[in-house]
Amino acid sequence: NAGVxxxxxxxxxxxxxxxxxxxxxxxxxxxxxxxxxxxGMGLKLIYYSVGAGITDxxxxxxxxxxxxxxxxxxxxxxxxxAPSQTSVYFCASSYSWNSGNTIYFGEGSxxxxx
Amino acid sequence: xxxxxxxxxxxxMQEGKNYTIYCNYxxxxxxxxxxxxxxGKSLESLxxxxxxGAVKQEGRLxxxxxxxxxxxxxxxTAAVHDLSATYFCAVLNTGNQFYFGTGTSLTVIP
Numbered sequence: 001n002a003g004v005x006x007x008x009x010x011x012x013x014x015x016x017x018x019x020x021x022x023x024x025x026x027x028x029x030x031x032x033x034x035x036x037x038x039x040g041m042g043l044k045l046i047y048y049s050v051g052a053g054i055t056d057x058x059x060x061x062x063x064x065x066x067x068x069x070x071x072x073x074x075x076x077x078x079x080x081x082a083p084s085q086t087s088v089y090f091c092a093s094s095y096s097w098n099s100g101n102t103i104y105f106g107e108g109s110x111x112x113x114x
Numbered sequence: 115x116x117x118x119x120x121x122x123x124x125x126x127m128q129e130g131k132n133y134t135i136y137c138n139y140x141x142x143x144x145x146x147x148x149x150x151x152x153x154g155k156s157l158e159s160l161x162x163x164x165x166x167g168a169v170k171q172e173g174r175l176x177x178x179x180x181x182x183x184x185x186x187x188x189x190x191t192a193a194v195h196d197l198s199a200t201y202f203c204a205v206l207n208t209g210n211q212f213y214f215g216t217g218t219s220l221t222v223i224p
Binding site for chain 1: 115155213214
């Protein structure tokens with residue numbers, strides 16, 4: 001019953017460091033997403049993927065990279081971390097638009113850049 | 115780019131009262147979702163609305179969708195403290211991207 005699993009849950013980075021947020025889902029969903037949520041704000045789409053080998057930019061992709069080598073995994077890489085990337089990051093997945101399925105979220109990763 | 119606006123952003127209401135949260139969106143879509151988020155937690159799915167005129171109810175919450183007006187409402191009936199949370203609406207476009215509103219922070223006061 002895992003659903004969407006994200007790691008790590010908490011991380012502190014120094015400016016200029018890099019890291020990867022891991023995300024895996026066991027629901028065989030085609031679509032996967034990375035969102036960021038700044039304090040008191042809604043979610044902004046960073047990147048998304050419609051299937052293995054296919055990724056595309058969302059609203060706020062700058063400073064991030066993704067890959068989708070398998071259906072299950074969708075890691076998010078932060079290169080040269082900046083304080084503006086301090087946020088909560090949510091990975092999510094869904095089946096398909098036509099099915100009307102909702103989107104399932106991971107527990108979130110709290111990232112602080114100092 | 116699809117824009118999703120919610121109002122109010124903050125809502126403080128007494129237990130037992132009724133209120134409505136509004137969600138407007140900027141482009142055509144017939145896929146509208148409502149989520150709840152408790153402080154420090156992830157988002158939990160509440161309702162999935164898939165057609166014009168769709169209405170869903172669960173307990174004290176009822177959601178509706180008017181695709182012609184590009185408007186969804188989340189109505190709260192006889193609020194209780196357990197409903198205190200932040201509520202988000204989200205619209206799904208044909209590219210399967212979910213766009214979220216800014217959220218409505220609801221506090222129910224005893």
